[in-house]
Amino acid sequence: MLSSYMITDTNPFIYSHPLEPDDIIDRDGETQTLLKHAVGGHFVRLYAPRKYGKTSLIQRAMREGELQEGLIPVVVDLYRIVSWADVAVRFERAYSRALKGALRTKVEEFLQRTGLGLSLGAYGISAKLQLDQKAVDPLPALHALLDLPLRLEEGGGYRAFIALDEFQDVMKVPDLDGLLRSHIQYQGHVASYVFAGSEPGLMRQLFEDKDRPLYGSAVPMRLDRLQNQDIGEYMTARFKGTDRGVGEALNPLVTTAKGHPQRAMLLAHRLWEEVPKGDVATLEHWELAYESGLEELDAEFDARWRGLELSEQKTLRAVILGKGSPYKDDVLQLFDLNKATAQSALKRLQATADIEQDGTQQRVVDPLFAEWISRL
Ligand SMILES: Nc1ncnc2c1ncn2[C@@H]1O[C@H](COP(=O)(O)OP(=O)(O)O)[C@@H](O)[C@H]1O
Ligand SMILES: [Mg+2]
Structure with missing residues (x-):
């Protein structure tokens, strides 16, 4: 009995990984804009500093695109890719997570027929590469994976909604943007792409440099800070929902966070930890929360500073x-x-x-x- 009681009293403020669609503050307008572009077959370049909620927004847009528009959501994480093989693995995994039922069976049959070592199951290209780097040639495999939206269309008229997250890392693999373009330029009728990235400099180079393959290929969309009022309402509701009050601590919290989504959540998490169940937060609670938050970040900031x-x-x-x-x-x-x-x-x-x-x-x-x- 005791343990189930304790589990219900968990901190409702998540700050260390992307949020579930129901947990995010606002972003209604951004979700609709993304969907509108997706349905219209336009490609979008979504950019914002790290930890502004790009991945969370993508997941929400993907869920709603699937529910409302019947899109097939595919999220490819390109974080720290360095080779063709990495990219092939990320796409294969993304489709493996995305496809279910009859469509999955169809695509799996197609991948088997290519004879390239691809599979949506446990023994796909990632497993084969782990066993033997030379067992598969990643480039033809990648070509096949990049063409999968065409197969989905053939498999029942589906439109794919494909997010390429951490897109700035495309810069680490020479000519990858050219390869991507050679496929996606013919996919406007079957797939909608979102390119999400956090380094404005690299994202601008990829899409605004006339000599680069993806020049001008995607509508830019900037994800901004959150509104203080939206943050305030969320904090108030979540404190209340866990039998606490945010009280006079709300003001300094919102003022300190300055609309930064992850920093707001981190500070709220810390504050919540200070407030016993049934109590209302005070300025003393806030001071403790703020200092412990900064302390938690000290190593991260120190490393960033040294860099x-x-x-x-x-x-x-x-x-x-x-x-x-x-x-x-x-x-x-x-x-x-x-x-x-x-x-x-x-x-x-x-x-x-x-x-x-x-x-x-x-x-x-x-x-x-x-x-x-x-x-x-
Ligand atoms: N709309 C939002 N509402 C509440 N918290 C958010 C929101 N967007 C981002 N966050 C916070 O930022 C953290 C990082 O979000 P994430 O989607 O991974 O950002 P990004 O992909 O831009 O780096 C989340 O764990 C959450 O604490
Ligand atoms: Mg992210």
Whole structure:
């Protein structure tokens, strides 16, 4: 009895992995926009800094695309791919997760007939590659996988809704964007693609550089911060739903999170941990939660900081100290930084979404990283 009682009192704020569709704050408009494009056969480039909810949004759009529009949802995770073989494995796994029933049987029969070592079952190309790198030639296998939307169409008039997540990593495999284009350019009638990525610099290169194969091939869609009000309503409801009150802690929490989706959830998670069942959160609870949140992130921030060049470190500090204006004379002087150096560092920090432009001001994307830096 005791254990089942304890299990019901679990923290409702998830911050370490993509959310289930029913757990996400807002994103109704974004979901509808994605679906509209998918149904219309348009390709979308979805971009936002890391941890803004791209993968969560994709999963929600996929679920609704399947339920409302009869699309076949396929999510391919391209995180840290480095070779054709990696890419083939990711596509094979994605279809293996996506297909069920008669359609799965049909596709499996097709894959077997190719004789390329592909399968939706346990002994597909990933298993074969593990046993023997030379057992399969990944390139023909990849060609076959990239053509699967055509097979789905033949198999019953299905339209595939395919998300290629962590798309910036396509840059790590030479000519992969060319190979992708050679297939998907003929698939507008059978498949809709979403390319999701978190590095604005790389995403822009892939889609806005005239010399690259995917130039101009997808509608850009930026995922923004969440609205304070949406965050507030969610926090209030979830505290209430677990027999707690968010009370006066809500204000500082929302102000500190600055609409950053993952940071809002992390802070809420920490706050919830401080508040006993049946109680209402106080400012003291909030202070403890905030400090423990920063402490939890210390190692991550430290690693990120060490990964930056000195000019980038100085520029981040200048942005913070200059309250969004890094080029003030006294600020530049303080960090022994010249304007040209700061400008080129700023460009790099924007390309990696560490800093973003906000009107005429610059701001550090992650509000907790900004706080950590300002305490250095
Ligand atoms: N719409 C949202 N509502 C609530 N939390 C969100 C939302 N979007 C993102 N998050 C938070 O951010 C975390 C990372 O989300 P994820 O979808 O993996 O982001 P991304 O793919 O952009 O890196 C989630 O665990 C959750 O805490
Ligand atoms: Mg993601």
